[in-house]
Amino acid sequence: MSKEKEKREKPQYGMLKCLRYFFSRAAKYRHETIVLLFFQILFNISSAVFGFYMSPMILSRLENHSTAQELILTAAFFIGGCFISDALVSYIGNGMGVLSFKCAYQVELRSKILQELTDKAATTSYCHCLDNKFMRAGERAGNACTSNSAAAEGTWNTLQNLSVNIVMFFFFTAMLTYIHPLVFAVTVVLSVADFAISSYVYKYNYRHREELSHIDRQAWYLQGLPSQLSVAKDIRLFGLASWINRLTDKAFAAKEAYARKEHKFYLIGTFSSMVIEFLRSGAVIFILLKMCVENGMSAAEFMLYFSAVNSFNGQFSGILNNFLDLKNKCLDFSSMLEFLNYPEPFNFGEGEKIPDSYTYEIKLENVSYTYPESDKKIIDGLNLDIKPGEKVAIVGLNGAGKTTLIKLITGLLDPDEGRVLLNGTDIRKFNRAEYYKLFSAVFQHFNMYDITVAETVAQSAEDIDVPRVRDCLEKAGLTKAVNDLPDGINTHLGREVYLDGVVLSGGQTQRLMLARALYKNGSVLVLDEPTAALDPLAERDMYEKYNSMADGKTSLFISHRLASTQFCDRILYLKDGRIAEEGSHESLLSLGGEYAKLFNIQARYYKKNYRKEEAV
């Protein structure tokens, strides 16, 4: 079914629009790429023409018994012409090697295009991350920027080859027609046949792409596993090496079996090409020989025309192959344009001005939300009014909708029904990027980079307020740990980029993320399970500092540790997308509902009469 779907899915943007996009980016960022393309085409053509005539012309001088001087002049002319063209081609840089000066421009342009994609991804309405169509377009667009041969750079090479092929095609067509119309006819017919058969045969992988990608992914998945620390530990403790080896053997054997089938099939292509080549050169040689014998054509001419026939075939399949290649690359550009022009449901325009205030009231009116590809309302008709400066705790079992609720409040998601209001205004009216500035948030997962500690806290590479960084590290309880690092707050984190980087423990990372939130100093503090990796003392430390961290601001706190919710003004117990119970810790306990039950489950281990309870 998915196969049919893919067939029916037409690219949104045609080739012309795609190429226009590519050239417009080139003109905007690196117009040199276009100029160099033009020169490369020119020099390549002149090199091809000189090269084509060189040998037959020299031979014809010999055949005509010219003088040594004439011979030398002819050779010098053609070899010289070849030299100048080739020298220019190789100086500018042919193909896709890194060591050429056109490559520098092309790589930078590719990087600029990738930057456009990143900018879109980093700002697009967050709900798009859950939209498969958007993500697929983004993935394809991103892949089109990953290597020298991918669309964002390789297109230069394709365009160059295609242009040279087209010019040379006309050149050889003229020549073949001049020799004998029959030569031209035979060559064209057989070239078309050859192309048709080979393009069917060599699309074997395309026709079996699902099987192939399944086989490939299984082999790739197993590669590099044993060097991952978590895997390495389990391999040793559970003796998994022989299991992994057997699975790897199987995966490799599957790849080889596939390759055997594939290449057996390709032999059809080899055979058909052989037959066509046999017919083509057979026919052409005999026509040419006939002309030699009957019309007195010279040996040099024979050579010239014979190689013209061979070259014509190359140009012809070159045009078709390069055109297909260009078409494929345009599919990538089409995904790029689709991604970049994806309509934004969130407001990124002017928007209403967000009222200036120290704290804010946040109100949810009858809010419902369902994740795409799910039929369960994760938030279902929820009403909530958070007063300015109120400290709210959100508790509930896994899957109750706690994190989703936070995402609705912070404007990462928009509700399907109902409204989220900030001081009475629907947040959809504000510029969303401005709205995000209101929140100092620590979610359960972080997007960390290998930058310095100070940069991580400030989330900026420039204009870092160092005293404030230190202050936030202190509040997050990291001062000592950071001072122990080789370069203090200027130490790089992670080892992916800088070899002198350090890897922080889970607890330290969590605190660093807290420091980052404090540095941002938003008007609403949001903490999602901030103590999961902390030891008891650090956890207590955090609770005790919570009031001073919130500092009279509105705050939201998610936790599995029910005890931690006691310092909040109000606790919301979430169940099935609604607020099942709410109130202060005491009132919820005396209510004796689900919150109380859950609390007691956790609390019994901390009570003195634990053993007795267990016995019951």
Place this chain on the structure above:
Amino acid sequence: MANKSEKMPWKEAFKINVRAIKLLNSKNKLMFPYVIIKALFNTVFSYASLFVTARLIGELAGERRPEKLIFWAAFQIISTAVFAIINGIMYHAYEVKATNFWNNMNRIEDEKYMSMDYSDVEDQRIRDLKDQIWQNRNWSGWGFSRIQWGFESLVSNVFSVFGAVALSIGLIINKVPEGSPLAFLNNPLAILGFLALTGLCAAISPFLQNKRDEAYASLSDRARLGNRIFSHFGGTRSDPDSMVDYRMYNQNEGFIKHYRWHKEAAPWYPGGIFDKYSRGVGGLMSIGSVLGEKLIMCVIYLFVCLKALGGAFGLGEVTQYVGAVTKFVSAFTNGVVTLNILRINSKFLKDIFELLDIPNKMYQGSLTTEKRRDRKYNVEFKDVSFKYPNSDRWALRHVSVKFEVGTKLAVVGENGSGKSTFIKLLCRLYDPQEGEILLNGVNIKKYRYDEYIAIFSVVFQDFWLMSHKLGQNVAGSCDVDEPRAIKCLEDAGFGDRLKELPDGLETWLGKDFDEDGIVTSGGEKQKIAIARALYKDAPFIVLDEPTASLDPLAEAEIYKNFDEIVGDRTAIYISHRLSSCRFCKEILVFEDGGIIERGTHDGLIGSCGRYKQLWDAQAKYYKKEETEQVD
């Protein structure tokens, strides 16, 4: 890690390449012999074709006898067809042989990583070495991958040189008839001059190309930082979690762009080191090497044509000699260039072998552990101290502790106090620098490594499950004892979910390889990992923070089942949630790499030490309730 700008001596380079070829050939059976046969056919074909074409041209330029013309033309066409088939078959057979070449390159490293000491796996210097090997391979193609290309290029160029010599002997032997003004070309001095001039010009191109290849190797070595920066900051992380931080902290504008367009990150952009080189010296050298090629053509054409002009041979031979000498020069050039690249590549091979040659220090024991039905294995730490490699800090200092068989032990302490290190030493992922660890009174180093490790089942915090079938994950093997696997899953609390699965143990975890695979929550994964530990049925079971990501109900479930899970095994439970200490018989409190307290919960609370402090920090929120309720 080898310095890439110094050259390796030829002899050493030869040895290391032979070693690499042997290794690669053992993984990719017969691949290298196939390369040789393929190259041989290719060479024979291309020279045969040259020879036949020359005969045809010769006949055309000469007498033009129809039967000769037809003979040579037919010969040409038929031989081309036959060779095309043979070459095609050889090519496809070789491609099949080479299918897994790239995968096998990775596998050689993976196999090493499975067998080397765990301490080396974790050693940052070795990880850096591995990253470097990886980067050189994927970003510039250095390492094993160059050998496939290099070997093939070398073999076909050597064949080509022989073929060319065979077809161009006539050029020297055939003499210009005496009396011709060009008879001086017969003079041995003229021949010598021709050969010398060819040799001289032939040297220009490889010499310059070698310089460029060397520059490329050293530039790409210098570019690795830029590559790392680009691959780290350049792409888009599109998972929903990263997308949150992009927005909440404006990361793209804040610092990502800054790093991405940083000067160091751009060795390939205009003005970067590659660009500067290719505009200047590098570009001139590539022009120079084109010049070299064309000069040779001049020399060849001149000598061959003048001899022909003098009457030494006909037009057919001219085609043959020009073709052969041209091929000779290009084969010679490419051969020399290939050799030099292989020599440069040897430095990169050296890095790979440095990794592969890391010795095992842990597998020296020979004692077998006795298989005891009563699980009476006594483990004792005697004054154990340990530092991680490349660190000056003692992660553990003077730790002495003896485990009682069948006891349930809780390990608590602050982050970084040495709890995890303690576990790593216990199950011999590391060996201590001082003191010793004894099993039934014998130093554990004296046991066979696999036998010792067999007595431990550990569920690490960052345990790993494969995207594969549930049953195989529990068994850690392709052969699954199904009743046992089901029982272990039930004991671990996964029974209810298992009953819902139509494919049972054959169900795939994750949707990577099977659309019907199941997506499991953190709690469920934990249960599967525990089931795997139970399946191993080792006398010791260690659980490291198993409830950190679970909600209170799921946590309570693990607590409740703990006794059943553990049975009569010796159990060690590490957690930040001190509630877990209540169902453990004994508690070890770690601080700064040492055990500072040890005892029962009640005893430690009574002694008012570190444990009580930790306990109170967590319990006070719950206890307050208790006292209120009591009131």
